[in-house]
Amino acid sequence: MTHYTLPKARNFEHQISGKNTHLITLENSRGMAVALSDYGARIVSLLVPDKHGNPTDVVLGFDSIKGYLAADEQYHGVTVGRFANRIANGRFTIDGETFYIEPNNGPNALHGGANGFHSRIWDRRIVYKEKADFYYVAADGEEGFPGKLSVMVKYRLTDNNELIISYRAQTDKPTVINLTNHAYFNLNGEGNGDIHNHILQIQAANYLPVDEHQIPTGVPAPVENTPFDFRTPKLIGQDIMQPDDQLIKGNGGYDHNYILDTEALAKKRPVATVRSPVTGINLEVLTTEPGLQFYTGNFLTGKDKGKRGNPYEKHGAFCLETQHFPDSPNQLDFPTTLLLPGHVFESQTIYRFSVVK
Ligand code: GLA
DSSP: OEEEEEOOOOOOOHHHHHEEOOOEEETTTSOOOOETBTTTTTEEEEEOOOOSSSSEEOOOSSSSHHHHHHHHHHTTTTTEEESSSSEEGGEEEEETEEEEEEBBBBEEEETTTTTOOOGSSEEEEEEEESSEEEEEOOOTGGGGGOOOOEEEEEEEOOOTSSSEEEEEEEEEEOOBBBOOOOOOTTTTTTTSSSTTTTTEEEEOSSSBBBBTTTTTOOOEEEOOOOOOOOOEEEETTTOOOOHHHHHHHHTTSEEEEEOHHHHHHHTTTTTTTOTTTTTTTTEEHHHSSSSEEEEOOOOOOOOBBOTSSSSSSTTSSSSSEESTTTTGGOOSSSSSOETTTTTEEEEEEEEEEEEEE
């Protein structure tokens, strides 16, 4: 039996750009524990009891801040912003003025630019046993985005084994915003091979096909009769290797935004459910966001060795990133991602864990 523990707090005590970093831990009365770092306001570990009651770490990551700094993959567990996902050619226009974000993903700006929120040291505000708040102020013009943006990310761990992530932001100039969390989950336990044996359901009849640069073409497509259909629970591995043009554009797997069914959203029901037949761990995702990027770690290469020294290979994890649709600033048919002064951006996502025997 694998014995999973939280990383040592002292391995996260460091200085980055003159700011101290820490490990923050949350616990509930049901045996769940979460480790967070102010470096990227990120999730480091998520210990969840499996079907035998043994704590299992279900997110990829490293056991020290140095591990994160040296990693090939920058987005383990992070808060992504100011604009999660891709902006075509790094360009968009607000009120006739064009803004430019230096491309860091082929021709696109990805995840708020090279030095997005994932790379910043956030201030800790309130830290209790079951909650931690992180705060960051992005300067006007930071990474090319207009407006000074104050952002709060709140993590709450409930006795119902839910990790609730709430976002709140305000700007002093019109800007664009799209925030998400980039946890890489493996419900078999981090570093335990691929996620093909996981059973996934997504409440979405349509998704957004992409072009060769992974920018949505703008025309939603039905999932019906495609590998993208997860309306009834299906093995992630069932169709992932199919010679499907969209799976190939995703670099050999899923890396696509689902348009969540409005009924599931309106009734506050889970928009996605994933289960590992090995551990029995079941994850439900609830959100206020209209989209869900389902990503199967297609760019993981095995170079990064995780918390227990195991390589993080391609398909070694899945991400369910709740968000607005990619490239929204350039796609006027998509729900708007514009945030105006005097308005408050609010969004919430819940990762709820249980065991299915
Ligand atoms: C998102 C993107 C992927 C990849 C990861 C980070 O999920 O859609 O293509 O860039 O972030 O590695």
